[in-house]
Amino acid sequence: MNLMKIYLYILLFVSSFGFAQTGSISGKITGGRDAIPSVNVILSPLGTTTVADADGNYSFKNIPNGSYEIIFSAIGVKTTRKKVTVNSATPVTLNIALQEDSQALDEVVITGTMKEVSRSESSIPVEIITPKLFKKNPTPSLFEAVGMINGVQPQLNCNVCNTGDIHINGMEGPYTMILIDGMPIVSSLSTVYGLSGIPNSIVERIEVVKGPASSLYGSEAMGGIINVITKTPYKAPVVSADYFLTSWGEQSLDAAVKLKAGKATSLLGVNYFNYNVKADKNNDNFTDVTQQNRISIFNKWSFDRKDNRIFSLAGRYVYEDRWGGELNWTKQWRGSDSIYGESIYTRRAELIGLYQLPTTERIFTQFSYNWHDQNSYYGDTPYMATQQVGFIQTYWDKQFGDNHTFLLGAAMRYTVYDDNTPATANPDLSNEPQVTPLPGLFIQDEWAINSKHKVLGGYRFDYDKNHGGVHSPRVAYKFSPNMHNTFRASFGTGFRVVNLFTEDHAALTGARDVIIAEALNPERTYNGNLNYVLKVPTQYFVLGMDVTGFYSYFTNKIVGDFDTDPTKIIYDNLNGHAISQGVSVNTDLQFNFPLKLMAGISYMDVFQKEERAGGGVDKIQQLHAPKWSGNFIGTYTFNKNYSVDVTGNWYGPMRLPILPNDYRPEYSPWFCVANIQFTKKFDYGLEIYGGMKNVFDFVPKYALMRPFDPFNKTADDPVANPNGYTFDTTYNYASLQGRRMFLGVRYNFF
16 A cells, blocks of 8 residues: 555656646737737647637647747748747747738738728639739839739730730730729720839739629729729838839839828829830841830829828829831831831820718719820821720718628719721711710629628629610629638629720721611620639648639620721621630749749630631631740748849740731740849848849740831732732730840838
């Protein structure tokens, strides 16, 4: 019995000694003043993991005495590591403030629902590009910057004037709606030039929604939306500047300053781009890149109001002089048929406003106006056009209970368009500008069934004088079984009230009557998306993956018949349909050492089926829509604030516009345009950067057809031109700019 007691005493002593050798770690995780919930906390080398609660608190208990490393990681913040020593005598308290990640995947977004929500909470998948991201490959305009988003393709459509549009999932530019602060500022005539000259210094982020969003934004949003969100003035740096130049002679200056005037804060930005070097690397006697001289001035004001109500007002003015053509062209030959040149003068003014009504309910009014004037000659063909667009909408943002977020609004868009072509002329050749009023109503409800399930329903009704009433419903569903997995499914319809008067009319000769078929219907699309987002935090890295499958069915495509009657342009709906379908995958890998990788790949099949008059169906692959494409971004940060960025885009074969009996291939080759940049950050907001664009020096093998006869003066000679070729500028799939160095400096003072 005594032996048993001794054994028990020894056991209790050993046990108490063991418990005495353990301790605890606890703390609170914040981001500035606010707590950050759901942060993954890993205790290394034990591998023990916990997740911070809703108030940012975390804890580990019964930790053996010793030295450890704690790893804090979450999507949207920088992964942070801290050393701690556990001692049984004193509990360890480690509070930490995490920094926002410059490549965060969980920013606030508004484009999908017209409301500010966390990206992870949005029922609609939204892709984001931030200034810190597109500065990894500095560009003189946002037109080029958006190419860093997988599935978004800036497409040059002319090898001489270098005009272009933006394709989303292979669909042409007119199917992409471009917004500035949610306003349809850039559309129709101005789409080609609208993203050029927006100062990068005033951009907070760019949001992209793929697929139709006409239930909220109306006409043109049937292929997707690009929304440029400008900075709130009081959040902007006091002074910011970015200047770079390239070995090809391009110069870009981007600067902004914040001003305070009483209860108002202003952000004044300017962008200047100049390129005046007549490069001709392919020896066809034509400029490889258009000469450009562009200045853009932007000013945005935010006003302090009672109860933090919102009132902002912004304006922008753009002037651009661009030309491309034969190397010996000067302005004295503008419009002549002696020396070929395409010269375009563009003037543009914009006004944007947002006002929250002084009521207890959240009621907002948005308004915008833009004036766009284009004075251009394409060889000896003049094209003079002016477009004015006024837009106003009011919406009520209401929360019903804890689960329903409601939106109800009305909008009015008024477009006036005029040009010098027969398309805007009466049969007696008198001028008749096109006037298009487009009123609409929209409603949306987002129902949070519980923490895992959310449903969104929306509907919009628009009335067009030519098409009548247009209905656009959509529905979306989001399922988040846990913080690491999110599933989204959406279905919607889109429409486009077509502006029949475009630059295509500049090619017309003689008087033509514009005939619109009586039963002309608006272009429609039916779209479905399935989206899966995976977030995997580990001890060594955080992996993010975003997979989207999409399918869009387009009907009633409006085409112009120029052949049936040479005195008429007959507009009618396509006798068939078009399809855009595919899969897009984006990955984001952030290691616990300073390496970050992002990559995307898209497969898409975009085509049109048209029924023949005599029976049968023709399948036509969409121009400039490669089945395979992708992008990549890699960043490594060294000690002493040195970093290197590798970026690039690659494309598979795409169908190109060719002439009959063309010797140029109908499909482009596989190609990749890669870039590298080195950056050194100094104190006080100064950065110096430099690198190389188009590292592999890829340029298209073929460009212009018959550049020696741009006015087709000898095109009808059967001996000299047996195939009947004509001067052609549209065969394009990549920039003609080859490898070039660049050097720049940035400065931000807060």
